Every structure is written in C-alpha cells, then in structure tokens.
Amino acid sequence: MPAIAPANRIHPLCYEHHSEMTPRKFPASEGMSYACQELDCFVSYSGSDGYFLNTQDPFVIKGCPIPPHQYCAHDRYPMYLLEVQLEHPNFRLWRCPHCNMSRLGGQLT
Ligand SMILES: [Zn+2]
Ligand SMILES: [Zn+2]
Known part of the structure; x- marks a missing residue:
C-alpha cells in the first residue's frame, strides 16, 4: 500500500497570525503550497521552499518581517x-514535513 505523501497531511500555521493556513496551488511551485487566510497577509508555505511571501511587490516585502527559516537537522x-502557545509568546514548535521531526524554538518564559 503506497504511503500518503506527508505534504498532504501537514497543517502549517502562519508565523504572523498563528492561524492555520489553507492549501493553495501556486503555478510557480511544485506540489502543494499553503496560504494564510487573513486579508492582506502574503505569508505562504511550500514543502520545498519553506515560508515565503507570495508577492513581487518590494514595498510589501520590505514592510513584512523576514520569513523564518528553520531547517530539519536530518x-x-x-x-x-x-504550534504556538498564547501564554508563551516566544514558544515555537516546528515540524519537518519530510520526516516529521519536531524542534522547539524560542523559550518558555
Ligand atoms: Zn497571516
Ligand atoms: Zn526532516
């Protein structure tokens, strides 16, 4: 039985709004990408490129925080x-879409 590609089962969060992103098909990228549902939010994620801003507008890119890039150690x-936790603003739980390894970022303050 063929395994389902992990990319079909991931639920990335927008790193700005901490809301769950919805699957989107971007013509430029291969495979599934995800986009934030908030208005005026360009944050996107793809399994091959990680987080990126889905805009070519340099003014918008300049005004947004740089997308975080965490890479799997494996x-x-x-x-x-x-995962983020409201009571711990610095807490970040990252996951690799390939091997499902998790990594804690930030700290519990
Ligand atoms: Zn967002
Ligand atoms: Zn990995």
Whole structure:
C-alpha cells in the first residue's frame, strides 16, 4: 500500500497570525503550497521552499518581517510552524514535513 505523501497531511500555521493556513496551488511551485487566510497577509508555505511571501511587490516585502527559516537537522527540509502557545509568546514548535521531526524554538518564559 503506497504511503500518503506527508505534504498532504501537514497543517502549517502562519508565523504572523498563528492561524492555520489553507492549501493553495501556486503555478510557480511544485506540489502543494499553503496560504494564510487573513486579508492582506502574503505569508505562504511550500514543502520545498519553506515560508515565503507570495508577492513581487518590494514595498510589501520590505514592510513584512523576514520569513523564518528553520531547517530539519536530518534532511535539511524547511520546517513549518506546528504550534504556538498564547501564554508563551516566544514558544515555537516546528515540524519537518519530510520526516516529521519536531524542534522547539524560542523559550518558555
Ligand atoms: Zn497571516
Ligand atoms: Zn526532516
């Protein structure tokens, strides 16, 4: 029985809004990408490129925080934001879409 590609089952969060992103098909990227549902938010994620801003507008790119890039220690895949905790603003739980390894970022303050 063929395994389902992990990319079909991931639920990345927008690193700005911490809301779950929805699957989108971008013509430029291979495979599934995800986009934030918030209005005026360009944050996107793809399993091959990690987080990126889905705009060519340099003014918008300048005004947005630089997309975080966390890479898996095993296979160097770009990790996505799996979990944040409201009571711990610095807490970040990252997950690799390839091997499912998790990594804690930030600290519990
Ligand atoms: Zn967003
Ligand atoms: Zn990995």
